Amino acid sequence: MYVVVPEVKTTPFRPPAVANTSKTVPFNKVLQFTVCLIGLYVVFAVVFYYYIVDNSPSTRIVYTYSPQQTSNTSGISEINAELGRRLSFPVWNIAKEKVAVIVPYRKRRDDLLIFLTRIIPFLNQQKKEYAIVITEQANSEAFNRAKLFNVAVKEIRQASPGDRLRDIQCFILHDVDKLPISSSALYECGQSVRQLATSFRSENKTLRLYDDFLGAVTAFRWEHIERINGASNIFYGWGGEDDDLAARLRLNKIPVDRASDNDGIFDEFDANHPRDMNEMRIELTTEESVARRWKTDGLNQTSYHLHDRINYDFFVWLLASV
Incomplete structure (x- = not known):
């Protein structure tokens, strides 16, 4: 006996369709987003460099003050490298x-x-915080040591926060060919102006300077410089500017302390270098001449053009026309 089973038609199982809710991001929007990220990175890098790295006292910074870039023709970069x-x-x-x-x-x-190679270890030994400022005269006029001193003082007094020249109150006017012989010679200021050099040694001979000599290496506090209106601006050529400074101190009753005989001996290692003499130095350094003009010829009247400033590793270089 047979049982007939009716044929049942089946269909393959298909899961219910799920709606596709994801959307494809257009390529142009991805590109815009990437460009924005790159732009933000560049802005951050620039801000970081100029406000963090570039303000570091040890960073080499170039300041150009004239439209025409001034080349470093004096070999200063090579000196720093050496x-x-x-x-x-x-x-x-x-x-x-x-x-x-x-x-x-x-x-x-x-x-x-020679000066930098010897003075830097000397100052390091004293463990003072210092800044060596090389103020170079750019123009071809006769050399004006006193006015270059004024230029450096003005630049220091105008230094912004974060500048390595900021907050300096002690200023030592220093010849490039004088170096202390005694390791106990202190490079610092006192309540009075300090005359650090009292004798010159050259070719195994020691020359004792006259008792009221002022010059070569002299330390001033800011209040001393302010009180005497800095140095004179009119001494072009060698001689006279130190005597003018001494007269300004006398007129304003500012005493001068002098280093001891031992500490005051300085090596004058290039005593015979060529000099352009100032023919008017005698007339300009009389007490009457200085008394007549010290208020109108000095730091407050110093005009100059600063071409460049570079913060090198071991010193600051200023290039100025005076």
Whole structure:
């Protein structure tokens, strides 16, 4: 006996369709987003460099003050590179007063290298916070040491927060060819003006300077400079500017302390370098002449054109026409 089973037609199972809710992001929007990210990165990098890196005191910064770029024709960059090969960086005691060693300069590259090679280790040994400021005369006029000193002082007084020249109250006017012989010679300021050099040693001979000599290496506080209206601007050529400074101190009753016989001996290692003499130095340094003009010829009246400033590793270089 057979049972007939009716044929049942089946269909394959298909899961219910799920709606596709994802959307494809257009390519142009992805591109815009990427460009925005890159732009933000560039802005951040620029801000970081100029406000963090570039304001670091040890960073080499170039300031150009004239439309025409001034080339470094005096070999200053090479001197800095040579110092980097010879010397180590200073370790400062920031608890001590910061000192500026101001060196008026022009066309004495070999002397400058000798000076920096020896003065930097000397100052490092004293563990003072210091800034060496090389103020170079750019124009071809006769050399004006006193006015270059004024230029450096004005630049220091105008320094912005974060500048390595900021907050300096002690200023040492220093010849490029003078170096201390005694390790105990202190490069610092006192309540009075300090005359650091009292004797010159050259070719194994020591020359004792006259008792009221002022010059070569002299330390002033800012209040001293302000009170005497800085140095004179009219001494072009060698001689007279130091005697003018001494007269300004006398007229304003500012005493001068002098280093001891031992600490005051300085090596004058290029005593015979060529000099353009100031023919008017005698007439200009009389007490009457200085008394008549010190208020109208000095720091407050100093005009100059600053071409360049570079913060090198071991010193600050200013190039100015005076």
